[in-house]
Amino acid sequence: MKVTVVGAGAVGASCAEYIAIKDFASEVVLLDIKEGFAEGKAMDLMQTASLNGFDTKITGVTNDYSKTAGSDICVITSGIPRKPGMTREELIGINAGIVKSVSSSLIEQSPNTIIIVVSNPMDTMTYLVHKTTNLPKNRIIGMGGALDSARFKYRLAEALEAPISDVDGMVIGGHSDKGMVPLTAHATRNSVKVSEFLSADRLDQVKEDTKVGGATLTKLLGTSAWYAPGAAVSGLVQAIACDQKKMFPCSTLLEGEYGLNDLCIGVPVILGRNGIEEIVTIKLSDAEEAHLKESAEGVQKTNGLLEL
Numbered sequence: 001m002k003v004t005v006v007g008a009g010a011v012g013a014s015c016a017e018y019i020a021i022k023d024f025a026s027e028v029v030l031l032d033i034k035e036g037f038a039e040g041k042a043m044d045l046m047q048t049a050s051l052n053g054f055d056t057k058i059t060g061v062t063n064d065y066s067k068t069a070g071s072d073i074c075v076i077t078s079g080i081p082r083k084p085g086m087t088r089e090e091l092i093g094i095n096a097g098i099v100k101s102v103s104s105s106l107i108e109q110s111p112n113t114i115i116i117v118v119s120n121p122m123d124t125m126t127y128l129v130h131k132t133t134n135l136p137k138n139r140i141i142g143m144g145g146a147l148d149s150a151r152f153k154y155r156l157a158e159a160l161e162a163p164i165s166d167v168d169g170m171v172i173g174g175h176s177d178k179g180m181v182p183l184t185a186h187a188t189r190n191s192v193k194v195s196e197f198l199s200a201d202r203l204d205q206v207k208e209d210t211k212v213g214g215a216t217l218t219k220l221l222g223t224s225a226w227y228a229p230g231a232a233v234s235g236l237v238q239a240i241a242c243d244q245k246k247m248f249p250c251s252t253l254l255e256g257e258y259g260l261n262d263l264c265i266g267v268p269v270i271l272g273r274n275g276i277e278e279i280v281t282i283k284l285s286d287a288e289e290a291h292l293k294e295s296a297e298g299v300q301k302t303n304g305l306l307e308l
Contacts, residue, residue, distance in 0.1 A: 013030070020045060028058045029067055045058045076102050098119070117251070141251070155210050156169055167188070176299075181291045249268050
């Protein structure tokens with residue numbers, strides 16, 4: 001199993017690290033345009049192998065896509081990160097050109113690959129890959145919902161004062177501060193609805209804290225977060241590589257599901273060796289459906305800024 005991660009910045013390096021530590025891939029190729037940067041990150045990570053007990057080979061390359069040939073899964077993290085006060089949508093001009101070029105170069109070397117998009121605005125960048133490549137829809141996946149759901153579970157555990165292993169919950173919709181739809185009515189603590197433990201006001205606070213999770217970290221860090229995004233990517237990659245048939249909310253191209261068409265947005269999917277093996281339809285309340293529709297309108301507005 002060969003995995004390529006494009007972009008050796010904080011997010012890309014975290015992706016490579018978590019994938020390697022889980023030890024299910026034979027090789028991770030880390031690629032960057034900055035001379036020597038990916039090579040240095042790869043060397044640093046390989047020097048942790050004996051300490052962290054993994055045998056995955058990590059290779060760093062500078063802009064040489066021939067080294068990515070035969071990749072089963074490719075992860076695109078490249079692009080400019082958010083700064084404090086920036087929205088994900090404001091990144092579209094620069095990142096669209098980068099993602100279009102990168103995806104084309106990857107597919108030229110690995111025509112059977114599965115692509116996971118991390119670059120922001122993530123739903124629109126996922127849609128761009130659909131529109132500019134010939135890959136089937138099951139092999140193009142946007143990461144956002146997996147990360148947003150992890151942040152949702154963190155906030156739920158915080159509110160419940162419970163171990164996070166007790167908590168389950170999901171965020172669908174667009175990967176943006178206004179577009180996220182945290183499904184509080186579906187969230188549970190050991191199969192018991194969290195509404196049995198938390199007031200409506202406290203659940204609303206959890207929802208709002210989740211939606212601004214990325215912006216909160218950007219304000220604190222001065223740039224985008226990287227540990228949780230890297231871990232989210234590694235979870236998706238492992239589910240595909242190991243054919244786990246796990247359910248994650250991911251940005252996928254919808255063609256009538258949830259009453260939406262011709263856009264990529266976060267909904268629950270089953271991930272296995274073929275990428276997205278099933279789009280899961282869950283029953284939503286009227287309020288959740290309205291919020292998802294509003295989120296979709298926001299994604300479509302951002303899609304309209306693309307030059308296809």
